[in-house]
Amino acid sequence: MKSALLILAAFVTCRFAIAQSDSAMVFTVSKLANDTSLIYTFAEKMPEYPGGDAELMRYIRSTMQYPQMEKDNHISGKVIIRFVIEKDGTVSNTTVTKSASPGIDREVMRVLKTLRFTPAIQQGKPVRVYYNLPMYIDFK
Numbered sequence: 001m002k003s004a005l006l007i008l009a010a011f012v013t014c015r016f017a018i019a020q021s022d023s024a025m026v027f028t029v030s031k032l033a034n035d036t037s038l039i040y041t042f043a044e045k046m047p048e049y050p051g052g053d054a055e056l057m058r059y060i061r062s063t064m065q066y067p068q069m070e071k072d073n074h075i076s077g078k079v080i081i082r083f084v085i086e087k088d089g090t091v092s093n094t095t096v097t098k099s100a101s102p103g104i105d106r107e108v109m110r111v112l113k114t115l116r117f118t119p120a121i122q123q124g125k126p127v128r129v130y131y132n133l134p135m136y137i138d139f140k
Contacts, residue, residue, distance in 0.1 A: 004132050031056070039084055040129045043120035045130055047085040050118065057135075063111045066139050067103030071101070075101050076138040079108050087126040089117045 006114070049056035070076075077100030084093040094109045118127035 008124060033052050036126065037128060040120060043122045043127055043129050045121035045133060047089065047117040047120045049115065056115075059115070060108070060111055063114065064107055064137075066137075067101075067107055070101050070103045071139050072137065073074060074139065075104070076136070077101065078103070079104060079135045080111050080132060081105075081108060081112060083112060083131055085117050085129050085131050087119050087128055089119045091115050091117070098134075100137055108135065108137065 049059075050135055078098060079096065079100045080098035082097050083097050085090050086092055091112050096105045097103050097107070117131075119126040121127070
């Protein structure tokens, strides 16, 4: 009986801790660009690029101009960019979290700033949300 109560107590404690950590991860408060509005890490409806992920990658490939130094030296690699999709669907606060090369990073960030998403929705209203985009960039 004692062991059953201990297991139950451990289960309840773990569920409580998980529930607290889940709610803490729903959003973060940010003062990026002097804006104190919330930036969510997850929303009820996440932002989408018109046409979906395949169209997003097609647009990036067709718009990107491969940097000459990287082209001459056959430099390619994985890039991960983190950015905020604003309430109006525009992209802001781009940062590189994994770099392929400085030239490729700059070009990917330039292209991302031209994107327009459908915004994230939380409780029926558009909200700001973080978005991570991993890409493999290869000159062909």
